[in-house]
Amino acid sequence: MKLYDSTMAPNPRRVRVFMAEKGVDCENIQVDIIKGENLDESFLSINPRGLLPTLVLDDGTVIDETVAICRYIEETHPEPPLLGSDAISKAHIEARQRHMEFDGLLAAADAFRNSFPGFSSRGLAGNAGSVDAIPALAERGKNAMLRFYESLDTALNGSAFIAGETFSIADITALCTIDFAAGAARVPIPDHCSNVQRWHAEVSARPSAEA
Amino acid sequence: MKLYDSTMAPNPRRVRVFMAEKGVDCENIQVDIIKGENLDESFLSINPRGLLPTLVLDDGTVIDETVAICRYIEETHPEPPLLGSDAISKAHIEARQRHMEFDGLLAAADAFRNSFPGFSSRGLAGNAGSVDAIPALAERGKNAMLRFYESLDTALNGSAFIAGETFSIADITALCTIDFAAGAARVPIPDHCSNVQRWHAEVSARPSAEA
Numbered sequence: 001m002k003l004y005d006s007t008m009a010p011n012p013r014r015v016r017v018f019m020a021e022k023g024v025d026c027e028n029i030q031v032d033i034i035k036g037e038n039l040d041e042s043f044l045s046i047n048p049r050g051l052l053p054t055l056v057l058d059d060g061t062v063i064d065e066t067v068a069i070c071r072y073i074e075e076t077h078p079e080p081p082l083l084g085s086d087a088i089s090k091a092h093i094e095a096r097q098r099h100m101e102f103d104g105l106l107a108a109a110d111a112f113r114n115s116f117p118g119f120s121s122r123g124l125a126g127n128a129g130s131v132d133a134i135p136a137l138a139e140r141g142k143n144a145m146l147r148f149y150e151s152l153d154t155a156l157n158g159s160a161f162i163a164g165e166t167f168s169i170a171d172i173t174a175l176c177t178i179d180f181a182a183g184a185a186r187v188p189i190p191d192h193c194s195n196v197q198r199w200h201a202e203v204s205a206r207p208s209a210e211a
Numbered sequence: 212m213k214l215y216d217s218t219m220a221p222n223p224r225r226v227r228v229f230m231a232e233k234g235v236d237c238e239n240i241q242v243d244i245i246k247g248e249n250l251d252e253s254f255l256s257i258n259p260r261g262l263l264p265t266l267v268l269d270d271g272t273v274i275d276e277t278v279a280i281c282r283y284i285e286e287t288h289p290e291p292p293l294l295g296s297d298a299i300s301k302a303h304i305e306a307r308q309r310h311m312e313f314d315g316l317l318a319a320a321d322a323f324r325n326s327f328p329g330f331s332s333r334g335l336a337g338n339a340g341s342v343d344a345i346p347a348l349a350e351r352g353k354n355a356m357l358r359f360y361e362s363l364d365t366a367l368n369g370s371a372f373i374a375g376e377t378f379s380i381a382d383i384t385a386l387c388t389i390d391f392a393a394g395a396a397r398v399p400i401p402d403h404c405s406n407v408q409r410w411h412a413e414v415s416a417r418p419s420a421e422a
Contacts, residue, residue: 048362049310061299068306075298087286088272095279099260123351128358134347140334147339151259 002027003069004046004054009033010105010180011066012053013211017172018070020208022077026055034118039127050127067097070169082169089166096163096170100177104148108181110141116184145187149196156195160202167203175203213238215257215265220244221316221391222277223264224422228383229281231419233288237266245329250338261338278308281380293380300377307374307381311388315359319392321352327395356398360407367406371413378414386414 003019003026005012019026031037031052038050047054047064055063055072063069074083084090113119115138123131152174155162162170178200182188189196203209214230214237216223230237242248242263249261258265258275266274266283274280285294295301324330326349334342363385366373373381389411393399400407414420 049314063302063306065306065309067309068302071305072298072302075301087283090286091274091279091283094282095274095276098276098278103260124355128355131351131354132347134345134351136343136345137348140342140345143342144335144339 001058002029002056004029004031004043004052004056006031006033006038006052008184009052010108010176011051013176013179014066014169014172015053015055015069015073016211017176017208018073018082018169020211021080021082021167021172021206022073024073024077044127048127051125067169080167082167082172084168089163093163093168093170097168097173100162100170100173103151104145104174104177104181107141107144107148108177108185108187110137111145111181111187112138112141112185114138114141142185142187145181145185146190149190149193153193153195156199161199167206171199171203172208175200175209212269213240213267215240215242215254215263215267217242217244217249217263219395220263221319221387222262224387224390225277225380225383226264226266226280226284227422228387228419229284229293229380231422232291232293232378232383232417233284235284235288255338259338262336278380293378293383295379300374304374304379304381308379308384311373311381311384314362315356315385315388315392318352318355318359319388319396319398321348322356322392322398323349323352323396325349325352353396353398356392356396357401360401360404364404364406367410372410378417382410382414383419386411386420 003015005016005028007030031043033052037043038052044050046056046062049064051064053066053069055069057063063072071083074081084093113125114123114133114135120133121130123133161167162174178189189200214226216227216239218241242254244263248254249263255261257267257273260275262275264277264280266280268274274283282294285292295304324336325334325344325346331344332341334344372378373385389400400411
């Protein structure tokens, strides 16, 4: 398998951490998003949407979406389960993972993409053509990210992980979201969100967080 | 089971169509989003994020997210499979379903929510507080939806359904996205997108589309 990857972006890291938790190895090919290598013909011929991560299997099958790649890895390497183990836990983990995406990752992406000077005409990710950044959307994203921290702090009160007592894909999405928000988007965890701080220190200490 | 539902919104319809394809019945409780009933204390006590659909199982378990509800239904009512049947088809369907969400549904939602007068201070869905609509985001969403139609038209050339030869959750997401875009967001399928027109007529003729 080959993973088309970018170490600066949050979505590819979600896959790297997921694979590290499973002990799955994979050839790694870096694609520089800032330079726009994801929009070069050579990459668009693999993934026409121009987005990372993209996994190419040994038989040439392309899986071009973050959670779909994780789903494939979960199906082919079931242990440890990161997407749940019965109907209720699968549903609960999926819900929490999607809360992390829609409330957190989209907010952080709005904050970053609409304020980063290099993306002033790349307001949407991937092969969307010239799209102006919207400064008001950067501000909205920053405020939404701050609300996300508050909500997550409440949810983590008395809970070891994002979806309960077991580490799951929801923790991976949240970790990659928060590290991206704190770095690229400049919205770090507020000091008073002590449950988020505690959880973040714990998941960051797992070997997979290095991925 | 009880489904907290709104017939005017695309996400609850995704669950209704999914259940109809499976032949699953469920008590239905309407929540009026325009009137803000989703932000009433009585509903927030069930789903603090204030979003629909929300499923409550007979034992009181709450599943508060569209695809998580579909996952639960798929696990408890496996036939016909709508989320795939092996590692590759599960990954492919998940990828296509998420393309429909991120490229289509989010675009249509941006176009609607940032131009509908009743949501001028409800720029984000659910319990996000007062968030100003961003007119430039409505325009960006409309343009993104038009690009989505073009891309979908290419993908449907020679393909019966969104993820290949089998009807799946990806078709349900696309159907609900497009009907919402054409109605509430006023971005109908362009006449020249004949593959999308053909596919839309076919999936709209399925009994589940009435749900």
